[in-house]
Amino acid sequence: MxxxxxxxxxxxxxxxxxxxxxxxxxxxxxxxxxxxANYPGVTVERxxxxxxxxDGRTLRVLDLPGTYSLKPTTLDEAITRDVLLGRVAxxxxxDLVICVVDAVHLPIGLRLxxxxxxxxxxxVLALNRMDVARRRGVKIDVxxxxxxxxxxxxxxxxxxxxxxxxxxxxxEPTRWPAARSVVAGQVAAxxxxxxxxxxxxxxxxxQADLRGVLSAIGYSPPVxxxxxxxxxxxxxxxxxxxxxxxxxMFLIFQAVFSWAAPLMDGIDSGMAALGGWVKAHMSEGxxxxxxxxxxxxxxxxxLVFLPQIVILFFFILVLEDSGYLxxxxxxxxxxxxxVGLSGRAFIPxxxxxxxxxxxxxxxxxxPSWRDRLTTIMVAPLMTCSARLPVYGLLIAAFIPREAxxxxxLQGLVLFALYAAGIVSSFAVAFVMKQFAGTRRYSPLMxxxxxxxxxxxxxxxxxxxxxxxxFVSRVGGIILALMILLWVLAAYPEPPPGATGPAxxxxxxGKLGALLQQLFEPIGFNWQISIALVPGLAARxxxxxxxxxxxxxxxxGDDLTAQLEPVIASGWSLATACSLLAWYVFAPQCLSTxxxxxxxxxxxxxxxxMAGYLFALAYLAAFxxxxxxxxxx
Amino acid sequence: MLQQALVAVFVLAAAVFTSWxxxxxxxxxxxxxxxxxxxxxxxxxxxxxxxxLKPRIARAGGIGCDGCAAxxxxxxxxxx
Numbered sequence: 001m002x003x004x005x006x007x008x009x010x011x012x013x014x015x016x017x018x019x020x021x022x023x024x025x026x027x028x029x030x031x032x033x034x035x036x037a038n039y040p041g042v043t044v045e046r047x048x049x050x051x052x053x054x055d056g057r058t059l060r061v062l063d064l065p066g067t068y069s070l071k072p073t074t075l076d077e078a079i080t081r082d083v084l085l086g087r088v089a090x091x092x093x094x095d096l097v098i099c100v101v102d103a104v105h106l107p108i109g110l111r112l113x114x115x116x117x118x119x120x121x122x123x124v125l126a127l128n129r130m131d132v133a134r135r136r137g138v139k140i141d142v143x144x145x146x147x148x149x150x151x152x153x154x155x156x157x158x159x160x161x162x163x164x165x166x167x168x169x170x171x172e173p174t175r176w177p178a179a180r181s182v183v184a185g186q187v188a189a190x191x192x193x194x195x196x197x198x199x200x201x202x203x204x205x206x207q208a209d210l211r212g213v214l215s216a217i218g219y220s221p222p223v224x225x226x227x228x229x230x231x232x233x234x235x236x237x238x239x240x241x242x243x244x245x246x247x248x249m250f251l252i253f254q255a256v257f258s259w260a261a262p263l264m265d266g267i268d269s270g271m272a273a274l275g276g277w278v279k280a281h282m283s284e285g286x287x288x289x290x291x292x293x294x295x296x297x298x299x300x301x302x303l304v305f306l307p308q309i310v311i312l313f314f315f316i317l318v319l320e321d322s323g324y325l326x327x328x329x330x331x332x333x334x335x336x337x338x339v340g341l342s343g344r345a346f347i348p349x350x351x352x353x354x355x356x357x358x359x360x361x362x363x364x365x366x367p368s369w370r371d372r373l374t375t376i377m378v379a380p381l382m383t384c385s386a387r388l389p390v391y392g393l394l395i396a397a398f399i400p401r402e403a404x405x406x407x408x409l410q411g412l413v414l415f416a417l418y419a420a421g422i423v424s425s426f427a428v429a430f431v432m433k434q435f436a437g438t439r440r441y442s443p444l445m446x447x448x449x450x451x452x453x454x455x456x457x458x459x460x461x462x463x464x465x466x467x468x469x470f471v472s473r474v475g476g477i478i479l480a481l482m483i484l485l486w487v488l489a490a491y492p493e494p495p496p497g498a499t500g501p502a503x504x505x506x507x508x509g510k511l512g513a514l515l516q517q518l519f520e521p522i523g524f525n526w527q528i529s530i531a532l533v534p535g536l537a538a539r540x541x542x543x544x545x546x547x548x549x550x551x552x553x554x555x556g557d558d559l560t561a562q563l564e565p566v567i568a569s570g571w572s573l574a575t576a577c578s579l580l581a582w583y584v585f586a587p588q589c590l591s592t593x594x595x596x597x598x599x600x601x602x603x604x605x606x607x608x609m610a611g612y613l614f615a616l617a618y619l620a621a622f623x624x625x626x627x628x629x630x631x632x
Numbered sequence: 633m634l635q636q637a638l639v640a641v642f643v644l645a646a647a648v649f650t651s652w653x654x655x656x657x658x659x660x661x662x663x664x665x666x667x668x669x670x671x672x673x674x675x676x677x678x679x680x681x682x683x684x685l686k687p688r689i690a691r692a693g694g695i696g697c698d699g700c701a702a703x704x705x706x707x708x709x710x711x712x
Contacts (some may be wrong), residue, residue, distance in 0.1 A: 287635035290642065477653050483646035537654060594657065 009050075009058035010173060011092065013083060015116055016100035017109050018066030019449050021128040023047075024158035025100055026063035029168065053173050062094060065364075068108070070115045075364040084119055096171065097123040103133035103140060103155070104222055104450065111210050113149065123151045126167050130155040132450070136222035145217045159455050228451050235324070241331045248324075252315040253418060254411035256308050261401070263307035264392075268564070271300035275551075286490065293551035294486030299479045301547030301563050302540050305389040309470055310463060312388065316353070317462040321454035325350060326446050339426040340433025341378075342371035343446070349375065349425065352382035353418075354466075356592040360599055374432050376596055377609055380587050381425035383418045385470075386539040390583050391417050393543050397568040398576045420584050424616075478544050481534045485545055489530075489552040503552040512549075522582070522618060523575040523625035527553065538589055573632050578625035585617035661692040 012029075014022045030049025047063040064083055065076035072078040079088075086093030099116050101109030106127075113125055127133075127142065146153040154170050157163030235241050275296040282288035319325055329346035336343055344366045352359030359379040366372040383391075391414060399410045488508040495505065503509045511533070512526030519529045527549045535542030547563045567576075587593065593606040600606070652660065668685055671677040 283635075285635040286639045290639050477650065480646040480649045480653070483642055484650060487643050537650075590654065 009060045010053075010096065011060045011062065011094045012096045012098055012171060013062040013064055013094035014098050014100055015064050015080060015084065015112070016066060016128075017068050017102070017105075017112055017447075019447065020066065020100050020102040020105075020109055021156075021158040022066065022100045023063055025098070025126060025128065025156065025164055025167070026061060028158055028164040029059075029171075030061050053171075055173060057173050059171065059173075068112060070112075070119070074367045084116065084121070093121060095122065097121050098126055098167070098171065099123055099151075100126045100128050100156075103127045103130045103138060104136060105447075106133075106138065106140060106219060107210060107214060108447075110213060111206060114206055114209050114213070117149060117151065124167070124170050125149060125151055125153045126156045126158075126164075127153055128156045128158050131157045131160070131163075132452075133222065136225070137220065138222045139218055139220040141217045145213070148213045148216050159458065225450070231451065232327070232448070235327045236330060238331075241327070245328050245331060248319070249418075250415055252312065253415035254408050255315065256311050257395075257411040257414060258408045259311050260307035264304050264396075267300075267304045267306065271296055271304065275300070289490060289552075290483065290486055293489075294482050294548055295479060297551035297563070298482030298485065298544040298548035299474050301393075302389050302478055302544045303471075303474050305392050305540075305543075306467065306470060308388055308392055309385055310467060312385070313354070313466045314459070314463060317459050318454045321452065321458060323449040323451045326448050329446060330448070335426075339430040340374060340436070341426070341429045342366050342368065342375065345371065345375040348379060349382055352379040352384060355384050355386070356380045356382065356589065357595050360592065360595050363599070370436055373600065373605065374429050374436075376599060376605070377432065377612075378425040378428050380589070380592055380609065380613060381421050381428065381585065383421040383584075384539070384589075385466075386589065387583055389540040389543040391580065393546075393564060393567070394576050394580055397564045397571075398573055417580065417584065424584060428612075428616075473538070473540075474544075477537060478541050481537060481541055482544050482548050485530075485534055485548050486552070489549060501553045503549065506552075508549065508552075521625075522621040523572070523578040523629070524582075524621075525571070525575070528575075528579060536590060538591075539583065539586075572629070574625050574628035577628045578621040581624035582617045582621040585613050585620055587613035587617075657692065661689070664689045664692050 014026055016022045026047065026049060030051050049061050049063070051059045051061065053059055062083065064080040067077040067080045069077075070081045070084065072081050082088050084093065084097065097116055097119075099109075099113045101113055113123075117123055125145075127140065127145075133140070142153050142155060152170050154166040156167050235244055275292045278292045278296065279288060282291070325347075329343065329350075332346060333343035336345060341349075345363070347365065348359045348362035350359075351362050356379045359382065360376050363372045363375045363379070366375060395410050395413050399413050402409050404412065485508065488511070489503045489506050491506060493505070494500075494502045498505060508530050509526070512530040515529035515532070516524065516526040519532075524532075527546065530549050531542045531545035534545045543563075546567070550563055550566050587610050593610055596606040596609055597603055655663075664685065668681065668689060671681045671685060
């Protein structure tokens with residue numbers, strides 16, 4: 001082999017059934033921080049990372065979506081098949097396949113391994129979760145398995161440091177002459193000429209081969225976990241299970257408000273003190289105003305909500321890692337089917353609580369186009385983390401910090417708002433079902449993962465990622481938008497002899513006055529109307545915009561006032577409730593619309609989505625405003 | 633005067649950054665490819681091109697999770 005070929009990067013692909021630990025291994029091999037969770041369907045597109053081999057060569061590692069077979073039924077499974085068969089234009093077939101098999105559930109993974117082996121690519125088999133398999137009495141003769149399959153078999157524990165060392169040794173190019181001596185084009189040719197298309201394989205033959213291998217390696221299945229079976233009997237009970245789910249979600253929202261309050265107060269006071277310090281120590285002028293009114297009042301108003309986001313995601317990550325979420329999906333399957341959603345929509349809709357973008361992308365696991373489209377259209381109704389600052393601000397300003405029995409009233413309201421998002425998504429799906437006509441219900445087929453204690457490093461990493469994303473948004477796009485909003489709110493300067501706040505004479509003030517005519521029927525004042533415009537970039541920007549607009553509107557002693565007391569005294573309860581209702585529906589996130597365009601390959605659906613969500617938001621805000629105004 | 637000049641710089645930077653972040657992904661990718669083609673003609677920019685520009689182009693090719701900063705793969709600190 002010539003020198004040019006030997007310096008080409010090697011392409012490695014991780015293949016396996018869903019939830020067998022591919023992404024954990026990918027992270028271990030590449031040092032990446034891709035999302036890992038204890039449920040199937042987390043990876044819906046190929047991801048690529050790199051590591052450097054000991055001889056200096058680059059190993060490009062592909063993490064492929066999980067699949068039970070190379071005969072795909074969903075888009076994400078088709079990606080895996082196409083990459084393996086070298087059918088993707090910019091991704092030649094891999095030089096080496098790492099087939100990941102969960103040792104606890106060996107037969108299901110081994111069946112896929114037999115199919116992958118038939119493709120004809122060089123392969124190693126990673127027998128993952130070997131620690132759990134041993135504990136549960138699974139017997140596997142690893143050497144015999146390697147001999148039966150004719151490929152190296154390496155036991156791994158992907159979630160533990162050093163748990164993939166044997167695999168890392170095995171994928172060194174010096175240990176893998178077959179892969180080193182083959183260039184990408186030759187591999188593709190090999191697949192075309194020698195490898196049979198695995199879709200044509202006889203399923204019964206594969207099953208017979210599987211039985212033969214299992215028998216040869218002396219496989220014994222895991223001992224049944226009676227404790228887990230008893231917990232499952234409770235959690236999957238049609239009534240008790242729903243009750244437990246409701247209680248769990250309720251307690252999470254209670255904790256979000258109760259635990260976060262002291263930290264939020266601390267950040268809020270810190271920001272107010274910083275703004276006051278800047279004003280006191282800088283000579284009066286545009287720079288002082290930009291820092292205090294634009295940067296600190298704007299970005300600081302959003303940063304205050306960091307503790308709530310951390311607490312919410314702590315619980316979500318714990319539920320993900322423990323294996324509870326697929327059980328919740330199973331419980332809600334019948335209800336979701338009734339309103340016209342596929343049971344497979346649960347994971348995408350759950351992901352949408354963090355952000356609608358991964359939620360929309362996760363719909364690739366839904367085989368039916370109609371079901372997938374319905375899920376995409378309702379995903380933005382789930383309360384994403386960007387709405388939390390808006391909800392948090394309004395709840396803190398208008399809902400008293402008091403208890404109703406053992407419960408925190410503010411937590412109750414937050415729970416109700418999250419529930420409103422879920423209920424409205426079900427209602428919209430139900431309406432869409434009526435328009436689409438009667439459909440055959442496609443039942444949920446979901447492998448329930450084993451219960452496990454949340455992995456602490458995984459948990460901390462997940463939390464750190466959420467903090468990093470939130471803080472980088474505050475320090476990035478939110479900060480930049482606040483600076484631009486400050487310019488609009490500060491210029492042109494008021495004419496000589498003007499008596500009102502300077503912002504009234506600015507571009508932003510004039511724009512707000514114009515928009516107020518549109519939003520007056522739903523109770524929004526000109527400050528809210530201005531805040532909605534930069535809020536189109538991302539929902540939480542509206543809170544920062546309110547911070548800046550009110551800081552610029554303040555005069556005299558109010559200059560350093562914090563946002564929460566200002567709106568509490570300046571807005572009516574009806575206006576606050578109207579804005580909350582608006583945010584349950586409003587599609588104020590351009591990125592989500594862009595992803596919907598990409599996933600549906602059409603502008604039609606994002607336009608329909610934006611249109612129906614704006615109409616719903618306006619209607620809900622109008623009804624809420626009128627009802628609360630009449631009642632109060 | 634100095635305050636006004638500083639404010640102008642901050643506002644200009646914010647305007648460029650916001651436009652970049654909010655522009656459609658296709659335009660962003662096209663702009664990056666244009667910068668890459670220009671940088672390719674200047675050998676002294678080779679290091680910057682490999683280190684900073686290429687990963688951005690790779691990320692700009694996608695959207696959502698592909699393009700999200702949270703999903704930036706990081707190589708291990710030292711090869712094993």
